[in-house]
Amino acid sequence: MSQPSVNSTRIVSENELAKQNEFAGLVSEFLSADSHNKSKAFVHTYGCQGNVADGERIKGMLIEMGYILTDDINEADLVLFNTCAIREHAEDRLYGNVGALKNLKKANSNLRIVLCGCMMQQKHAAEKIKKSYPFVDIVFGTHALYRLPEMIYKNYSTGKRVFDVSDETGVIAEDLPIHRDSSFKAWLPIMYGCNNFCSYCVVPYVRGRERSRKPQDIIEEAKCLIKQGYKDITLLGQNVNSFGKGTDYNFSRLLRELNDINGDFRIRFMTSHPKDCTFELLDTIAQCDKLAKHLHLPFQSGNNRVLKEMNRGYTREKYLELLNYAYSVMPDLSVTADVIVGFPGETYEEFLDTVSLVEKAEFTSMYTFIFSSRQGTKAASMPDPVSREEKGKWFDELLKAQEKSADKRTSLMVGKTYRVLCEEVNKKGLIEGRTEGNVIIEFPGSEELVGSFANVKVTESLIWILKGELQ
Numbered sequence: 239m240s241q242p243s244v245n246s247t248r249i250v251s252e253n254e255l256a257k258q259n260e261f262a263g264l265v266s267e268f269l270s271a272d273s274h275n276k277s278k279a280f281v282h283t284y285g286c287q288g289n290v291a292d293g294e295r296i297k298g299m300l301i302e303m304g305y306i307l308t309d310d311i312n313e314a315d316l317v318l319f320n321t322c323a324i325r326e327h328a329e330d331r332l333y334g335n336v337g338a339l340k341n342l343k344k345a346n347s348n349l350r351i352v353l354c355g356c357m358m359q360q361k362h363a364a365e366k367i368k369k370s371y372p373f374v375d376i377v378f379g380t381h382a383l384y385r386l387p388e389m390i391y392k393n394y395s396t397g398k399r400v401f402d403v404s405d406e407t408g409v410i411a412e413d414l415p416i417h418r419d420s421s422f423k424a425w426l427p428i429m430y431g432c433n434n435f436c437s438y439c440v441v442p443y444v445r446g447r448e449r450s451r452k453p454q455d456i457i458e459e460a461k462c463l464i465k466q467g468y469k470d471i472t473l474l475g476q477n478v479n480s481f482g483k484g485t486d487y488n489f490s491r492l493l494r495e496l497n498d499i500n501g502d503f504r505i506r507f508m509t510s511h512p513k514d515c516t517f518e519l520l521d522t523i524a525q526c527d528k529l530a531k532h533l534h535l536p537f538q539s540g541n542n543r544v545l546k547e548m549n550r551g552y553t554r555e556k557y558l559e560l561l562n563y564a565y566s567v568m569p570d571l572s573v574t575a576d577v578i579v580g581f582p583g584e585t586y587e588e589f590l591d592t593v594s595l596v597e598k599a600e601f602t603s604m605y606t607f608i609f610s611s612r613q614g615t616k617a618a619s620m621p622d623p624v625s626r627e628e629k630g631k632w633f634d635e636l637l638k639a640q641e642k643s644a645d646k647r648t649s650l651m652v653g654k655t656y657r658v659l660c661e662e663v664n665k666k667g668l669i670e671g672r673t674e675g676n677v678i679i680e681f682p683g684s685e686e687l688v689g690s691f692a693n694v695k696v697t698e699s700l701i702w703i704l705k706g707e708l709q
């Protein structure tokens with residue numbers, strides 16, 4: 239994979255969207271002519287929240303085309319997998335799940351199989367599907383998402399397979415139909431793509447260059463969500479801290495304007511990149527009452543040589559300085575992070591720097607990944623002498639350190655009362671919700687609480703989950 243050149247942003251025009259709307263109408267005619275019952279679509283999204291947000295738009299478009307959504311893959315007339323390419327495991331799982339669809343298609347020759355998302359944006363993956371999975375009908379990449387009605391129409395009208403995986407200019411398509419998975423938690427993408435080219439990461443290759451939505455479009459969407467009763471809104475981007483870069487409208491300003499909207503809601507965001515995280519941003523979180531006191535700040539490694547090889551653009555010292563400042567202005571702040579174990583060439587001594595950073599940082603939770611080589615990235619060609627088995631041992635060692643850190647942090651919460659968004663009744667019959675800091679808490683309460691805020695006193699910490707009682 240060659241590094242794509244810097245390309246400019248293209249906002250999909252109203253004309254183009256109107257054309258897609260027409261295609262949606264044509265598909266709807268096909269479907270109603272084809273069967274007495276409504277056609278059913280099964281959609282599954284892999285990967286990050288950005289992909290989930292895309293999946294919600296895909297569902298919105300499918301409904302516009304006349305499909306109804308189903309959770310039962312066996313009764314579906316259209317199966318769509320929205321894929322992820324971040325680690326090898328994600329890709330292997332996808333091939334397995336696609337392979338299993340062959341029998342489904344044998345049972346229902348009308349079944350349409352659609353693959354899209356990050357993995358399909360990679361030429362080698364799309365080629366493999368083309369050659370080895372002939373029962374897949376439609377394949378498209380991340381840039382073509384808004385053209386879904388046209389692709390489905392083409393497939394219906396010609397009976398031919400459709401592939402649309404071009405590496406085009408980064409696009410932003412506003413006002414696509416949307417079907418949100420929740421009625422009180424919402425994803426709100428504020429930017430797309432990534433410019434950082436961390437040496438291990440496939441995202442810049444499959445998502446194109448960084449592009450920000452217009453602040454006004456974001457604020458309007460947020461107002462609309464709040465009016466509809468959404469309580470927890472997560473702003474999404476691979477590096478939200480560089481929002482509006484090159485203009486005089488930065489991320490802190492966006493946060494302040496969102497905070498000024500009237501209503502009972504909270505805002506969180508991910509992902510913050512430490513290289514672009516400023517004291518101004520941390521002050522903004524501290525000062526704005528509707529901003530959750532939660533910061534997802536992946537550090538990836540605690541060793542400066544490894545950070546440099548990763549092309550992360552900050553040092554261990556800079557990261558710890560940011561955290562110290564953040565805790566000084568928000569002692570109750572909950573910090574979460576991502577880390578990679580076993581980057582090519584990392585030694586055990588260097589890995590121990592990651593352990594010591596975890597001990598210092600006191601994350602409430604952490605997502606730990608073993609390095610996975612991604613075709614076309616710089617790290618894929620670096621010598622990687624440490625065995626998978628050895629990396630597994632380091633991984634376990636790091637989890638132990640993190641457990642101690644989290645225990646320290648969540649134990650401090652016992653006896654205090656937090657505002658919790660109640661999310662569901664869990665298997666134990668308890669209400670399960672999340673604190674501002676995104677820590678899961680369960681407590682006895684009535685089902686009607688789901689979707690609203692409640693004040694809950696923490697009675698016990700089991701590290702990954704808190705127990706509490708309604709106040």
Ligand code: SAH
Nearest residue numbers: 438439476509536576577578607608609610
């Ligand atoms: N933009 C975010 C990360 C998005 S990907 C950031 O820069 O923080 C989510 C996480 O997946 C990353 O933080 C990293 O920890 C992990 N990851 C990405 N590529 C990986 C790879 N090749 N192997 C293992 N983990 C990886």
Ligand code: SF4
Nearest residue numbers: 432434435436439441
């Ligand atoms: Fe990947 Fe780095 Fe971009 Fe995050 S900032 S998406 S890790 S390249």
Ligand code: F3S
Nearest residue numbers: 285286322323324356
């Ligand atoms: Fe995966 Fe694409 Fe997200 S690679 S992690 S779905 S941006």
